[in-house]
Amino acid sequence: MVLHSTAWKGIGIFIGVLVLLLSTLASVILGYTDVNFTDVYEAFFHFDQSNKHIIITDVRFPRAIIAACVGASLAMAGVLMQALTRNALASPGIFGVNAGASFLVVLAIAYFPAVPFGGLTWISFAGAALAAITVYAIGSIGREGLTPMRLTLAGAAIAALFSSFTQxxxxxxxKALDEVLFWLAGSVQGRDLEHLIPVLPYLAVAWLGALFIARHINILLMGEDVAQGLGQRTVWIKAVTGLIIILLAGGAVAVAGPIGFVGIVVPHFARWMVGQDHRWVVPYSGILGAVLLLLADIGARYVIMPEEVPVGVMTAVIGTPFFFYIARKGGESS
Amino acid sequence: MSKETSIRHSRNTYDTKTITILSILTLVLLIVFLFSASLGQLFVHPVDVLKVFAGQGESSNQMIVNSFRMPRILNALFVGMALAVSGAILQGMIRNPLASPDFIGLTGGAGVGVVAFLAVFSNDDNALTVSISWMPLASFAGAAIVGILLYVLAYKNGISPMRLIIIGVGISALTQAIITTLMIVGPIYRASQANIWLTGSVYGSNWEEVRIIIPVVVVLLFLSLVVARRINAHELGDETAAGIGANLNRDRLIFLILATALTGIAVAFAGGIGFVGLMAPHISRRLVGSSYGSLIPISALIGAILVMGADLIGRTVFLPLEVPAGVFTATIGAPYFIFLLFTSKRS
Structure with a gap:
């Protein structure tokens, strides 16, 4: 824990929001087409139909907003999953929730092309729920259940199964491959606000829900028995948390495809900053997740310029070293 | 004296149970083989297939069986063997029943090697500019790099099996990202080809490939049998193995090279047919116990049956569609793996 006192944590949130705004601005400015700060200002307040302005308002700005929303959602889903399963390696990517959502979405795109985007959102939720419930059910079979490491492997098996179906x-x-290949790697490119708007209400509800439930998560983390002793209806809290995870991960996948590693890296970083109190960990994760995805997306534009790599590839490249670090630190006991 | 002869005896011959199981599996293999040659979009009566094998029969049947089906079936057979034995060796080496080439990222690494090879050495007409016999090398190189990375990253006062597998899960994700990038950078037809292959399929095998895969797999299987006794020693634990004179580090290196080479050759020609390297050694262990002298041939047979069977189902049940073999092995393999997670001993 780096930030000890509440005051520092509050200041940290403030700085975080500032960094988030700067990253959003950087995401709008940086890229193949040269744009500067004045252009951005002009585009929003004195729009003149020029190419540059259209790029800013119709391409870069929606893309930045989507990256921020998706990053925040995935990171918050990761925090909640890690808390719920008490597993440092839990995340929507590793546990197959993203893979489940993308399987059903690809199924719909390939065989029911008439489904509107709003419908895909629901399909994505259904896929996320399918995978999440499967992994959770597997995790709770038996008296002791699986050790965290084993549960991680069960999740990885579910992920492998779904991605094999998808492939x-x-x-x-x-024909569908052509359409979904880029999406399937996880990308915020070429998405406009129309893709975000049908999902946004669910995401917003889930964000608020996550912030609200954080305090109950703190109690739950003391142990099931203690929580029940304190009068918590643990089954309800777990069910609601699960629902929030499904909304967050399913929504993120519907908009941007399965982007991995945000959900695993960010919560660790957030806990390193503010400790175990989830009332702080959840908002910090949201902000840091948004920043991470914005930065990864900026990076994705520069790696093989003039082409782009999907942002999911960037997060994998950034995230795996971190994953190795956690795995080495953890061991069977954690 | 008599004790020594009995040890020597048990070393060199298989007991009756093993021989029975070997014979039964060989029979099953031959039946699956025959049906694979017979079933498909055009039905060739098994008797006619046998005629073709004997060098007789109608020319149309000869063409269907010899030109189209045989390369594919043989490819499936040897790929299955390679993956299964690779898994068996890894499980012995890591002393963990959950190890398999796909789970610890070897398959992914080989995949990166192949996709990179396809991207670099194919021209705009989608034809290779160098001989396809170089592809296994690219695949092997990819798998070898992952093998080394695994070892380095998982090493922390020795190798903990669980840590190795978890690190492998991470490496798999990373290789997936690299493969996706390579596919996106290349044109779409290359992507769709690569995708068919990544899912794990022996679709479109030809004799040229078969002529490469058979000798390589045969040599590697032979070498695996040669080191089988070392694996037995290794499974007893580090101290015991060292006590009976095993050179642990050298042995581990040999195992890793063998497992990597087997994965490399399999992935080069059939892509990532998942879970075979996990299931086949397991089923074998149930059948004949864990002595590697019998475990390796039995695993090889079961692996071959699994892949041939999955391919047969994939190209017949959903006609006119062809479903890649890897989808079926994953469908059976994932639940099997989860079952193992529950039942295997906690180490």
Whole structure:
């Protein structure tokens, strides 16, 4: 824990929001087309139909907003999953929640092309729920259940299963492959606000829900028995937390495809900053997740310029060293 | 004296149970083989298939069986063997039943090697500019790099099996990201080809590939049998193994090279057919116990049956669609893996 007192944590939030705003601005300014701060200002207040202004308002700005929302959602989903499963390696990517959501979405795109985007959101939620419930059910079979490491492996098996289905389906339907390949790698490119708006209400509800439930998570983390002793209805808290995770991960996948590693890296970083109190960890994760995805997305534009890599590839490259670090630190006992 | 002869005896021959199981599995293999040659979009009666094998039969049947089906079936057979034995060696080396080439990222690394090879050495007409016989090398190189990375990253006062697998899960994710990038940078037809192959399929195998895969796998299987006794020693634990004179580090290196080479050759020609390297050694262990002298041949047979069977189902049940073999192995393999997570001893 780096930030000890409440005052510092508050200041930290303030600085975080500032960094978030700066990252958003950087995401709008940086890229293949040269844009500067004045252009951005002009585009919003004296729009003149020029190419530059259209790029700013129709491409860069929506992209930045989407990256921020998706990053925040994935990171918060990661925090809640890590708390719920008491597993340092839990995240929507590793546990197959993203893979489940993308499987159903690809299925819908490949075989029911008429489904509108709003419908895909629900399909994505359903896929996320399917995978989450499967992994959770597996985790709770038996008297003691699985050790964290083993649960992680069960999640990885579920993820492998779903992505194998997805790939198999794409083999049968090459046209769909063309459409979804970039999405499937996890990308915020070429998305406009129309993709975000149908999902945003669910995400917003989930964000608020996550902030609200944080205090109950703190109690739950003291142990099931203690929490029940303190009068908490643990089953309800777990169910609601699960629902929030599904909304966050499913929504994020619907908008940007399965982006991995944000959900695993960010919560660790947030806990390193503010400790175990989830009333702070949750908002910090949200802000840091948004910043991380914005920065990764900026990086994705520069790696193989003039082409772009999907942001999911960037987060994997940034995230795996971190994953190795946690795995080495953890061991079977954690 | 008599004790020594009995030890020597048990070393060199298989007991009756093993021989029975070997024979039964060989029979099953032959039946699956025959049906694979017979079933498909065009049905060739098994008797006609046998005629073709004997060098007789109608020319149309000969063409279907010899030109189209045989390369594919043989490819599936040897890929299955390679993956299964690779898994068996890894499980012995890591002393963990959950190890398999796909889970610890070897398959992913080999995949990066192949996709990179396809991206670098193919021209705009989608034809390779160098001989395809170089592809296994690229695949092997990819798997080898992952093998080294795994060892280095998982090392912390020795190798903990669980840590190695978890690190492998991370490496798999990373290789997936690299493969995606390579696919996106290349044109779409290359991507769709790579995708078919990544899912794990022997679709479109030809004799040229078969001529490469058979000798390589045969040599590697032979070497695996040669080191089988070292694996037995290794499974007893570090101290015991060292006590009976095993050179642990050298042995581990040999195992890793063998496992990597087997994965490399399999992935080069059939992509990531998942879970075979996990299931086959397991089923074998149930059948014949964990002596590697019998475990390796039995695993090889079961692996071959699994992949041939999955391919047969994939190209017949959903006609006219073809579902890659990897989808079926994953469908059976993932639940099996989770079952193992519960039942395997906690180490």
């Amino acid at each position: 198999g389906m794409l083999v049968l339907n090459e």
